[in-house]
Amino acid sequence: MIKFSDLKLDPKVLKAIEDAGYENPTPIQAGAIPPALEGRDVLGIAQTGTGKTASFTLPMITLLAKGRARARMPRSLVLCPTRELAAQVAENFDTYTKYHKLTKALLIGGVSFKEQDQLIDRGVDVLIATPGRLLDHFERGKLLLTGVQIMVVDEADRMLDMGFIPDIERIFSLTPFTRQTLFFSATMAPEIERITNTFLSAPERVEVARQSSASATITQGVVMFKGSRKDQEASEKRRLLRALIDNEGDKCRNAIIFCNRKTDVDIVAKSLTKYGYDAAPIHGDLEQSQRTRTLDGFRDGTLRFLVASDVAARGLDIPNVSHVFNFDVPSHAEDYVHRIGRTGRAGKLGTTIMLCTPRDDKNFADVERLLQTEIPRLANPLEGVITPASDDAAESGERSTSSRSRSSSSRSRGSRSRSGDKSAPKETTMSETVAADSPPSAPPEAAVAEAPRSEAAPRHDRSRDDRSREDRPREDRPREDRRNEPRADNRTDNRSDDRRDRTRGGQGRDQNRDNGPKVVGMGDHLPSFIALSFEERRTS
Numbered sequence: 001m002i003k004f005s006d007l008k009l010d011p012k013v014l015k016a017i018e019d020a021g022y023e024n025p026t027p028i029q030a031g032a033i034p035p036a037l038e039g040r041d042v043l044g045i046a047q048t049g050t051g052k053t054a055s056f057t058l059p060m061i062t063l064l065a066k067g068r069a070r071a072r073m074p075r076s077l078v079l080c081p082t083r084e085l086a087a088q089v090a091e092n093f094d095t096y097t098k099y100h101k102l103t104k105a106l107l108i109g110g111v112s113f114k115e116q117d118q119l120i121d122r123g124v125d126v127l128i129a130t131p132g133r134l135l136d137h138f139e140r141g142k143l144l145l146t147g148v149q150i151m152v153v154d155e156a157d158r159m160l161d162m163g164f165i166p167d168i169e170r171i172f173s174l175t176p177f178t179r180q181t182l183f184f185s186a187t188m189a190p191e192i193e194r195i196t197n198t199f200l201s202a203p204e205r206v207e208v209a210r211q212s213s214a215s216a217t218i219t220q221g222v223v224m225f226k227g228s229r230k231d232q233e234a235s236e237k238r239r240l241l242r243a244l245i246d247n248e249g250d251k252c253r254n255a256i257i258f259c260n261r262k263t264d265v266d267i268v269a270k271s272l273t274k275y276g277y278d279a280a281p282i283h284g285d286l287e288q289s290q291r292t293r294t295l296d297g298f299r300d301g302t303l304r305f306l307v308a309s310d311v312a313a314r315g316l317d318i319p320n321v322s323h324v325f326n327f328d329v330p331s332h333a334e335d336y337v338h339r340i341g342r343t344g345r346a347g348k349l350g351t352t353i354m355l356c357t358p359r360d361d362k363n364f365a366d367v368e369r370l371l372q373t374e375i376p377r378l379a380n381p382l383e384g385v386i387t388p389a390s391d392d393a394a395e396s397g398e399r400s401t402s403s404r405s406r407s408s409s410s411r412s413r414g415s416r417s418r419s420g421d422k423s424a425p426k427e428t429t430m431s432e433t434v435a436a437d438s439p440p441s442a443p444p445e446a447a448v449a450e451a452p453r454s455e456a457a458p459r460h461d462r463s464r465d466d467r468s469r470e471d472r473p474r475e476d477r478p479r480e481d482r483r484n485e486p487r488a489d490n491r492t493d494n495r496s497d498d499r500r501d502r503t504r505g506g507q508g509r510d511q512n513r514d515n516g517p518k519v520v521g522m523g524d525h526l527p528s529f530i531a532l533s534f535e536e537r538r539t540s
C-alpha cells in the first residue's frame with residue numbers, strides 16, 4: 001500500500017499530514033498527487049468524501065513552498081461553487097500549511113470587500129474564491145490573475161448546475177496560458193468535457209469509483225405518507241418528522257434534515273424549534289455570519305438538528321452525523337446519495353429516513369433506480385393517529401405535552417436566535433404561510449422541483465438549477481445572472497437581490513421542465529391570487 005512518504009511531498013507537508021493522523025493516501029490522492037507534483041494538469045473525477053481536497057492542497061503547498069507572492073497577484077487560485085466549500089478548502093490549507101509561511105485569502109460573498117482587498121494587497125500565495133466574488137474583485141481593478149501558476153476548479157459539475165461555467169471560462173482566460181490546472185468534477189457532463197478539452201493540456205485523468213450506491217454503513221428507510229387533507233398535509237408532514245425523530249430516541253444524536261426548498265427549510269426549522277427541538281436552518285438566503293455560526297454549532301455538537309437545502313450542505317464534511325432525514329424526496333436522484341452520505345462517514349454507522357408523499361412517486365422511483373435497490377418501507381408512526389377531524393386537536397394536544405417534555409432542551413437553546421424564532425407563529429399560521437407560498441393550483445416552485453430533469457446541458461446555456469440559483473446570494477451567482485442588478489460594493493448581504501432573481505424564469509439543466517404556458521404581459525411575476533383555484537377554495 002502506498003504511503004504519503006512515498007509521494008515526494010515537502011517534508012513539512014508530510015509532518016502536517018502526520019499530525020492530522022493520516023498515513024495512507026486515498027485513491028484520488030495517490031493518483032493525483034504525483035502528476036500534480038510534476039507540474040502536469042490533472043483531471044480528477046471524484047466526489048466529495050474521497051479526500052479530493054487534500055489531493056490538490058498537498059501538492060500545491062509543496063509547489064508553492066518556494067517563492068513569494070506579490071501584491072495583488074496571487075500565485076495560485078482555487079475556485080469553489082459555494083462559500084461553505086471555499087471555507088472548507090481554506091481550512092484544509094490551514095491544516096496542511098501549519099509548518100509553512102504561506103499566505104491565503106478567502107474571497108466569498110457575505111464578507112466586506114474591504115477586508116478582502118487588504119489581504120490581496122499584501123500579496124497571497126493561495127487565493128480561494130467563489131467565481132462571482134472573484135470577478136467582482138477583478139472588475140474593481142483590485143486583483144491581477146496574471147501571476148497565477150496553479151489554478152484549481154473544484155466541484156466543476158456543481159459549477160455547471162449553478163450556471164458558473166461562463167464565469168469559469170472567463171477566469172481561465174484571465175490567467176496565464178502556462179498555468180498548471182487541477183480540475184475536479186464528480187461527473188463528466190458534455191459541457192464539462194468541453195471545458196477540460198479547451199483549458200487543460202494533456203491532463204492526467206484520475207478517476208475514482210462513482211458513488212451511485214449508498215455506503216453499507218448507512219441504514220436506510222422510507223415512510224410513505226399521505227396527508228389526511230390537502231390543506232393539512234404540510235403540518236402533518238412536519239408532525240411525522242417529529243414522530244420519526246422521537247422514534248429514534250437517543251440513537252439520534254444529531255441530524256441533518258434536508259428540504260428541497262428554502263421556504264421549507266425555514267418553516268421546518270421554525271416548527272421544530274417551536275416544538276422544543278434544537279434546530280436551526282441553513283440556506284443561501286441567510287447571512288454568512290449566521291450560516292457560519294449554525295454550521296459551527298452543528299459541528300461542535302451544541303446544535304442538534306441542522307435543517308438544510310442541498311446547496312448549503314453540499315460537500316460539507318461534518319463528521320459524526322448520526323441521522324439524515326429527507327423531509328422531501330430530492331428531485332435529482334443523485335442528490336439522495338449526496339445527502340445520505342453526510343452520515344455513516346469514516347466507517348461509522350448512520351441512519352437515514354425519507355418522507356415520501358404520492359406526489360414524490362416519480363422522484364422516489366428515480367432514487368431506487370439509481371441505487372438499484374429497494375429502500376425498506378418503514379411503518380408510519382402516526383398511522384391511525386391523524387384523522388381529518390382530529391388534526392387540529394391532535395396538534396394542539398401534542399404541542400402542550402411535547403413542549404413540556406422538552407422544556408429543558410428548549411431552555412438549553414436559550415438565546416439561540418439562529419432560526420430567528422423569537423416570535424414563531426403558531427403551526428396553523430405556518431401552514432397558512434405554506435399555503436400562501438404555494439397555492440394549491442400548481443405552485444411554480446414546486447412544479448419546477450418535481451419536473452423531470454434534462455441531463456445534458458447544451459453549450460452556453462446557463463445551466464441553472466433552480467434550487468441552486470435560489471440558494472446563492474448575488475456575488476456567488478454567475479455574472480450574467482446579475483448583469484442588470486445594482487452594485488453595492490461594500491454590501492455583505494445580498495438576500496433581497498437573490499429573491500428578486502428568483503422571480504425570473506429559470507433556464508439551464510432544468511429548462512425542459514414544463515412550467516406551463518408563458519404569461520404574456522405580466523413579466524415572470526404571477527400574482528398569487530391569480531393562481532388560486534376557486535374550486536379548491538370551495539372544497540377546503
Ligand code: AMP
Binds near residue numbers: 024025049317
Ligand atoms: P474531501 O473529499 O476532501 O471532502 O475529504 C473527506 C474527508 O476525508 C475529510 O474529513 C478529510 O479530512 C478526510 N481525509 C482526507 N485525506 C485522508 C486520508 N488520506 N486518509 C483518511 N482520511 C482522509
